[in-house]
Amino acid sequence: MNERVSETSGGERHTTGTRARVPASRRAVPGPRSTHRSLPELEDALRLLAQEWRLPVELRGRLTQSVAAVAGPPLREGRSVTLATRRGARELTVELRPAALAPDEPPTLPPEPAGRGARWRLVRPCEEDGETGEGSARELIAEELREARARIAELTDDRQRLTQELAETNSGVLALYVQLEERDEQLRRAHGQTLRELEDALRPPPVAVPGLEMAIHYAPADTDAPTGGDLYDWFRLPDGTVHITVVDALGHGVTSTRSALNVTHAVRTLALEGHPLGQIVGRTDEILLPFDRELMATVQLVRIDPVTGVVRIANGSHPPALVARAGGATEYLEVRGRGIGYPLPGSERVREDALGPGDLLVLYTDGLTESRRDPRDGERRLALAAARHRGLPTEEVPGALAAEMHTVILHPDDTLALTVRRTGA
Structure with missing residues (x-):
């Protein structure tokens, strides 16, 4: 808070407070606002905006799927939805009105309520970390599909590796179980022999x-x-x-x-x-x-x-x-x-x-x-x-x-x- 002092003709002094100015580089700048009546149209517009903001492909895909999940119910009812964005130095805000706050499928990026709409807050990467280049909506979809396929291939490899490790673990557990059964049988025989010897000692012939x-x-x-x-x-x-x-x-x-x-x-x-x-x-x-x-x-x-x-x-x-x-x-x-x-x-x-x-x-x-x-x-x-x-x-x-x-x-x-x-x- 900055203070400004002024003096009246009667010699009185007044102090007026003013808020410190926020640097322009840190203020959120309103982005474009658009109205959409179909889900493909909304998804294409969101992909292009995400590409402009240099979001990573995986994050762009998750954001698109999440916005589509909460916009789907009102669009299917014949209503239009409004997409608004706000861009800061390191933060992006996406707002959708109206939105289904209880969609049929939970979004991968859960939004926060904003009146009758929903809001997503995303942290942008550094300029040098962001992706460059431009492309059409189809090219962006193809890029997301390639990223998804690569992720699926990676998960498939992980699944095969985990399956193999699980099989090896199960084999080891089974072998250990067999050993424990054998040891338990040995202990039962030894226990029974001890008890028989004890009985023989307690019960004379x-x-x-x-x-x-x-x-x-x-x-x-x-x-x-x-x-x-x-x-x-x-x-x-x-x-x-x-x-x-x-x-x-x-x-x-x-x-x-x-x-x-x-x-x-x-x-x-x-x-x-x-x-x-x-x-x-x-x-x-x-x-x-x-x-x-x-x-x-x-x-x-x-x-x-x-x-x-x-x-x-x-x-x-x-x-x-x-x-x-x-x-x-x-x-x-x-x-x-x-x-x-x-x-x-x-x-x-x-x-x-x-x-x-x-x-x-x-x-x-x-x-x-x-x-x-x-x-x-x-x-x-x-x-x-x-x-x-x-x-x-x-x-x-x-x-x-x-x-x-x-x-x-x-x-x-x-x-x-x-x-x-x-x-x-």
Whole structure:
């Protein structure tokens, strides 16, 4: 802002402000204004103006297409459009009235609204960068077509190159996928082998005792987690009797396996120290609960004299043992008690019975009888199955019982079935 000071006859001073003049080289100069009634006429006029302004061929083509896109709807309605231009030192302004601000196809150079029209503002290249020469509208169209073909050829080359690179990348990804599948299979095999070794360590083989035949069947509720809370242990005591422990710890997976393993180890230690059978369940609870307040497990303890066939049983909330007699009768050996982690844990008494030659003793966890959510019905079906399969070889009986009991599984759970047959030898 410039100031001009003047003094009146009375000595008063007045200050008048004037705006700084804009250099002529920077002011926009109005260009020609033309009216058009057809799209080809408008496009030809715009091409010639763009050529005069020395716009690059690609920019000229995009501008022509964009103006045609917004001028098309009013021209098709029979109206005429007015094209006006304004030229500055480095900027060109193109105005079109009226214009369709929502054309059928989005223009490659989006305009800005200008009343009922549209406006494009373009930055001109330097004089030395601009194109020179003159030509007719047809020549300019041919030039734009050559430029478009060259651009298409360039894009085609880029597309072929990208397609080749994508094919090579896909080939590499496929090879990597195959390698990962092979590695995953190797890991699955190694994982399975580790779990089998772990199971073998946790599940001891049958004890070789003259006069007794023993067999075991175990199936996890989840095949992806082959360990669970159903464990067993059997070993021979110094007096010649065989001790069997069956444990069902609350839960599934490795945590329940650890709990069940702690119970079997504590029971084995107490049994080998000579603690009375009827006191071992309660004593195990006293030992383990201070270290694991969350531990809950049912326990069944069985002692068998292979010479006389005498069986002694202590129980802590576990399903009752089943005897399938050689003559075909079946009987459950019920013993009341409360398991590890339960209130007042321990076996209320020790039940004594006897196995005759050919009799079959079946010990199990509730996963065998509660697959249909009805324990009483499961026990009835198990007794019938034991009577039906008692004539099979001893090593086949546990699997046959599990297969018959699990024809319908509504409540999957870890399953353990252990059988002992007295041969009388």
